[in-house]
Amino acid sequence: MPGKSRKKTETLRPDTTLTPVGEPEAEVYVWGLPGCCLRSFKEAVVKLGGERRLLELRCSCERAWQVTSSLDDRVLERFVTHGGPRVGGKGMGWRRTPSHSI
Numbered sequence: 001m002p003g004k005s006r007k008k009t010e011t012l013r014p015d016t017t018l019t020p021v022g023e024p025e026a027e028v029y030v031w032g033l034p035g036c037c038l039r040s041f042k043e044a045v046v047k048l049g050g051e052r053r054l055l056e057l058r059c060s061c062e063r064a065w066q067v068t069s070s071l072d073d074r075v076l077e078r079f080v081t082h083g084g085p086r087v088g089g090k091g092m093g094w095r096r097t098p099s100h101s102i
Contacts, residue, residue, distance in 0.1 A: 012030060012041075012042065012045065012072055012074075012075070013030075013070065013071055013072040013075075014029060014030060014031050015029070015069075015070070015071055015072075016029070016030040016067065016069065016070035016071075016072055016075050017029055017030070017067075017068045017069045017070070018030065018033065018041075018057070018065040018066060018067050018068060019065065019066055019068050019082070020063065020064065020065060020066075021056055021064040021065065021066055024068075024082075024083075027068055033065070034059075034061065034063070036059055036060060036061050037057070037059040037061065037063055037065060040057060040058070040059040040060065041057055041065070044057055044078060044079075045072075045074050045075055045078050046074070047078070050078070053077070053078060053079055053080050054078060054079050054080065055079075055080050056079075057079070066082040067079040067080070067081050067082065068081060068082055068083065069081060
């Protein structure tokens with residue numbers, strides 16, 4: 001489309017939600033993050049490489065966030081999602097069962 005300067009692939013979906021680590025009841029949409037945390041989140045999502053998905057986002061302001069929900073494939077490829085307050089999540093993420101360890 002003429003006149004468009006941004007690619008659709010550069011825009012993050014606004015329906016991604018995060019919670020501060022240890023505060024699952026304080027869930028916010030991605031656009032509600034402080035500016036520095038939003039920049040860190042965008043950088044982490046578009047970063048190439050990395051073998052493992054991240055458990056949480058760490059910002060230079062020392063805040064830490066967990067992704068609780070997203071429909072953005074790039075976010076889901078980069079971060080492990082944690083249950084938020086709507087699903088009774090307590091910020092525990094997943095647990096490995098001892099019977100499956102080698």
